[in-house]
Amino acid sequence: MSKPITIAVIFGGQSGEHEVSLVSAHAVMSNLDPDRYHIEALGIGKDGRWWHGPGALAMLMAAADPARLPASATMVAPGPVRELGRVGEPGWSLPPADVIFPVLHGPYGEDGTIQGLFELAGHPYVGCGVAASAVGMDKAFMKAAFAAADLPILPWVLVRRHELAALEMVCERIEATLHFPLFVKPANLGSSVGVSKVRDRAELITGLHEAARHDRRIVVEQGISAREIEISVLGNEHVEVSIPGEIIPAGEWYDYHAKYIAGGSQTIVPAALTEMQIAQVQTLAKRAFQAIDGAGLARVDFLLDREQGTLWLNEVNTMPGFTPISMYAKMWEASGLPYPQLLDRLIELALARSARAGYVKV
Numbered sequence: 001m002s003k004p005i006t007i008a009v010i011f012g013g014q015s016g017e018h019e020v021s022l023v024s025a026h027a028v029m030s031n032l033d034p035d036r037y038h039i040e041a042l043g044i045g046k047d048g049r050w051w052h053g054p055g056a057l058a059m060l061m062a063a064a065d066p067a068r069l070p071a072s073a074t075m076v077a078p079g080p081v082r083e084l085g086r087v088g089e090p091g092w093s094l095p096p097a098d099v100i101f102p103v104l105h106g107p108y109g110e111d112g113t114i115q116g117l118f119e120l121a122g123h124p125y126v127g128c129g130v131a132a133s134a135v136g137m138d139k140a141f142m143k144a145a146f147a148a149a150d151l152p153i154l155p156w157v158l159v160r161r162h163e164l165a166a167l168e169m170v171c172e173r174i175e176a177t178l179h180f181p182l183f184v185k186p187a188n189l190g191s192s193v194g195v196s197k198v199r200d201r202a203e204l205i206t207g208l209h210e211a212a213r214h215d216r217r218i219v220v221e222q223g224i225s226a227r228e229i230e231i232s233v234l235g236n237e238h239v240e241v242s243i244p245g246e247i248i249p250a251g252e253w254y255d256y257h258a259k260y261i262a263g264g265s266q267t268i269v270p271a272a273l274t275e276m277q278i279a280q281v282q283t284l285a286k287r288a289f290q291a292i293d294g295a296g297l298a299r300v301d302f303l304l305d306r307e308q309g310t311l312w313l314n315e316v317n318t319m320p321g322f323t324p325i326s327m328y329a330k331m332w333e334a335s336g337l338p339y340p341q342l343l344d345r346l347i348e349l350a351l352a353r354s355a356r357a358g359y360v361k362v
Contacts, residue, residue: 111138126349140217151287151291159208225307235349244281
């Protein structure tokens with residue numbers, strides 16, 4: 001039997017999606033074939049300290065905020081763990097691995113920063129590269145890339161935190177371009193952290209301040225009555241797409257609580273769409289993935305206008321959730337690719353991308 005491939009699974013991180021990452025990582029590690037892979041667990045605490053060993057996940061789970069842990073979280077067995085410290089501290093280094101699987105969501109994990117570290121270290125890794133990760137994380141840059149690729153996006157306005165000093169002028173600028181209801185979002189965050197649906201000037205002001213707590217750049221988007229359609233993407237140069245699914249949120253919209261805590265949201269796979277709509281979603285998903293120069297994987301989210309029937313591209317998630325209730329793996333499962341085989345494909349794509357990177361060492 002051939003020697004197992006060593007996979008360094010990295011989880012936790014310093015973003016507001018820390019707890020989601022822990023549950024995603026548990027699902028990934030539980031589904032990696034032990035006959036094919038040797039797992040090195042690497043946890044990053046909210047303080048930026050790295051921990052290495054079989055007990056890293058249990059240790060971070062014990063320190064996690066219970067109110068933010070997804071309802072699908074389960075007990076994790078404790079084990080030995082050692083501190084590596086922070087990146088750049090004396091003695092810090094990545095353990096040897098054939099492939100790194102960064103199951104990290106949000107800033108400092110999904111935004112190109114840690115991908116740059118892997119590139120400098122010469123480690124193959126699962127997922128998008130530095131540029132695609134950065135653009136996919138930043139909603140403003142992402143929308144600019146979509147617009148340049150002539151993809152359908154809703155009207156939006158960018159607000160910078162320092163502009164809130166002239167709050168009335170900011171509100172007037174937004175209201176001159178968009179109409180209520182609106183969605184106010186931190187430019188760099190996921191899992192709907194810091195996102196507000198606002199219906200009037202007072203709620204807009206509250207939403208702007210809430211988003212500004214998480215980021216210095218704020219995206220304000222036109223709100224519509226829409227169905228939430230999602231689709232999974234897999235590949236490097238040659239891109240495959242799953243069948244699409246639909247989210248029916250437990251609340252008014254699909255916020256963090258509805259996604260992970262409440263437990264009443266429904267996921268419908270496949271989505272009830274016409275053949276023409278399915279083809280449109282699949283085509284636009286490929287184009288969106290290519291517009292940011294994606295690699296490995298992504299989940300592409302759409303809004304389907306209930307009144308007009310128009311399909312709007314919402315965003316690309318370059319490291320979507322891998323929790324037991326997450327849509328990325330569910331849509332591939334329904335498309336004939338079970339979770340363990342999906343992980344195999346992602347690892348193969350990481351190795352293939354590294355082999356074809358074409359870097360010239362001097």
